[in-house]
Amino acid sequence: MKKEILEKAQEWLAEPFDQDTQQSVQHLIQNDPSTLEDAFYTNIDFGTGGMRGIMGAGTNRINKYTLGKNTQGISNYLKKTFPNTIHRVVIAYDCRHNSKSLAKIVADVFSANRVKVFLFEDLRPTPELSYALKKLDCHCGIVLTASHNPPEYNGYKVYWQDGGQLVPPQDQDIIEEINQLQFKDIVFQPQENLISVIGQDIDKQFIKDAIKNGQKNISQSARENLKVVFTPIHGTSIKSIPQTLSQAGYKQLKIVEEQAEPDGDFPTVKSPNPEEPEALKMAINLANKHESDIVIGTDPDSDRLGIAVRNENNNMVLLNGNQTMVLMTWFLLEEYKTKLKGNEFVASTVVSTPMMRVMTENYGVEYMETLTGFKWIADLIKTFPKKHFIGGGEESFGFMVGDFVRDKDAVTSTLLICEIAAYLKSMGSSVYEKLIALYTEHGFYKEELVALVKKGIQGQKEIQQKMKNLRDHPLKEICGEKVILIEDYLNSVSKNLQNHERSQLGLPQSNVLIYYTENGTKVAARPSGTEPKIKFYISVNTTLKSPETYKEVDKVLEEKINKIKKEIGL
Template sequence: MHIEPKILDRINAWLTPSFDEETQATIKDSIANNPKDIQESFYKDLEFGTGGMRGIMGVGTNRINKYTLGKSTQGLSDYLHKQFPNETPKAVIAYDCRHNSKTLAKVVADVFSANGIEVFLFEDLRATPELSFAVKHLNCHCGIVLTASHNPPEYNGYKVYWQDGGQLVPPHDGAVISLINDLDYANIKFEANNDLIKYIGKDVDDVFIDASVKNGSVGATQNAKDDLTIVFTSLHGTSITAVPETLKRAGYKNVHIVAEQEKPDGGFPTVKSPNPEEPAALKMALELADKVNADIVIGTDPDCDRLGVAVRNNDGELQLLNGNQTMLMMTDFLLKQWKAEGKIKGKEFIASTIVSTPMLTKLAESYGVESKIVLTGFKWIAKLIKDFPELDFVGGGEESFGYMVGDFVRDKDAVTSTLLACEIAAITKANGSSFFNELIKLYTEHGFYKEKLVSLTKKGIEGAEEIKQMMTDARQNPLKVVNGSAVVKIEDYESATSKDMASGKITTLDIPKSNVIIYYTEDGSQVALRPSGTEPKIKFYVSVNSALDTIENFKTTETALDTKAETILKDMNLI
């Protein structure tokens, strides 16, 4: 197979003394024996997406390795010195259970310290929300977590946090990326100054867990807690370091942990994907829940920022909730608590994203609080807290199984959210209802909104081109009708425009640009198209809705909405 000259130039740059002998030997072997793989490894640079930099581990500019992470850390170090010229910048680093995470975290610490930056490095794996918390708690200028979230085992990644504990956002992200791109690999300082590296652990854990208990508790009595049976799985990830202890300190005693998935393991041996969005990931937890007659099942992803929840439905069967449903219940209970405590005074807000359920805005209106909608990714929700200091943030989430309770953590937080879900289950059960029944009540009050997501995976160079072409086609030949209902409005976030299809009038969207298109139809349905920022996927989000007059009509109405969502997807040739 012929390697393109442009790619060959990039490869040859790695066959110089700036790179160690092992890296060079691996490259030479791949050129000889696997030229397709080496092209994939070098045809581009890894980019920062919605969740930072994430990719397959290996050699090359398009892979996660000591050099790509070293270059990013060197650029970030240079930026920290520019931003804080009269201070000694401080950074805190955490990592998850993935292969090489511990080693790569030390590389990042070495580069920071070689650049005169004081480093707090967690002694062992920790949950991502604890890293976000630690940035503010330790008064750091930035934070790094080594994680690839719920991606397959061959992936790793690098998320960057700023002083507020939120992920890097404009203008800092663009400035850092610019510095990284201008760097030569030869400029990376790898020689550690170990005097500047301090290991941290239990001292931070205790403060974080206590804060999670405080923020995630919404008033369940001890009797209610004692009457709740919980099944929890960490899916081989970092949550085992925080969730069981948080539940224990909050007073929950009947917690059954899936033993086969308790030990952190970057190979994720018992699941095809360690993603709580995938029903199969919670199979073992659901089986245990049936054995112990659990009321609620919770599973978290490897870095413990997402959670999947299953509760008993009105037939007594365990039913998996989607991210929108969990988010609605959590937000409603937080707002109930704020209202009961007299804290709603007209300057509060909740937050969600453009591809999450529109029902959240209806919920906010009913409590008299503002609903702010941002681009996909919790960095944008965290940015709202910084941008609107005069407003009080209650909570916020997105459809992809993430939620943030209050502002003490500035990223999605499966530790505190797990506790909140258990509180809701305990309170509703004690009141003679259930988590599920209260969700249906919300539908009767605000309208029954049902969402469906389809992801198409398109790997490699060809896949990236295919995804790009699909978005180009959607812009050049937009849908006029979806499932028999006329498209009345199209929002294109890349051009930041909203077009009224009847009048042709175009208005500007006051939101950062992003590669997303949303169709709105006459019957109130929505369809969004969005390439993933962290995986080789293009995602299609469908939202349909209907009135629900009584709880008794829930199943019939749900079936009709599910059928409608599937018909839309078939109409678009997606299933």
């Protein structure tokens, strides 16, 4: 074991660390050197939006001290940024192990720094945190969640005054404030009179506004005729989605009872990730049993959703995040097209389907593109206050309907996709048929995400080397098509390989590299900001002359994607 790692660990064997923490570290020193190394080889990053990692003792772990240091830093920053005022923070948490106790520790540290705290009484969906922040006129919001990561993970996401996650310059300023601190600087002694517990009043308002934003102009009979299966996959959405659908008029709702109870072990799935087909398997089985029209599953903190619908053979098929986003955006654009004022816009991200731009602009609506992450979409709303945000999303199964919540929101999005399915069913069509019709109208875009898991110290080195190789030795052809444009967001440079011109990218720096070919193929690479993965986003497209040729053309595009994966070693 490296000397510096052992010395770093030994610092945790004395105050300010409590006895349980000291015993945990001593156990690792004596019995588990490999885990000790991973727990102390680095400091877990407070990234530009927060922190996510494995729970346990150590500087590279989620625990009361790493989260306490974050909270102390934010408290100090609030005092500097908003002097001579009563600072207000709202805190929520999800179903993960230790989320409730960690949320109370965070509340204690804030209150110890004379910050007024609103703490949810029990687990709540992440979008409700964004909603409550604005509703309660808070300066900051914290949610304890690790989204769809494995059970051993937890996390700490930070939201700012506008209800969106941290963006520049606040993110870097807060990181600097945190990095100046030592663990002994954390004030843990709470002032309980500054902590208020909140619950049903905010819930009722959130659900009311979710219905207001997600419910559209369709008949009540259409809603009553739609058969829905829903699973929270052991997560927080059980607190909001059944109530939202019921109050909106959906009477034929089946819930996967085996997955209805919040449980941080996620016992019925390999991963509580609605992107994974296995996560929706029980819901699809229930839908087949009851001949339901649509299946919806949400991740543990209820900001993302996965959807399955019936195809032309009446079989349940999963939609990917790009397809869901396109359908939701189409429906919203249809609603707006007779009342456009010219200031509306739709937003998505640089790694999402190019079809979003094509379809939005075909409606005569402005399309804006951001870096990956909903904080950037929320930042557009803040940056352009005179523009009206219709909706938007990203390929990772998240969508935001309007501006009442400034983060991806599976509660309102679930209602919206049910409205779409109910409307189409009432018109003798289906979600699946409409998707193919949109491909026929705007072009057939097919995408695939490949995520390579690279854990630990060596994994981080491999990810860094992979990105370095792609920059140092750029692809010249992809599937026989010449690469004509390379966008490197780390260096903020766009290189046109046809005229050899370079231009500056108008977005913040990020470790993202995108290749474009002469035929519109797009391949993007980026390390995940929340998991030990490097992700590759592949998009290909062609024309679809008629719905009848969908299967044939889909097969051609699938083969093309497989060739691309083989070419670049995926």
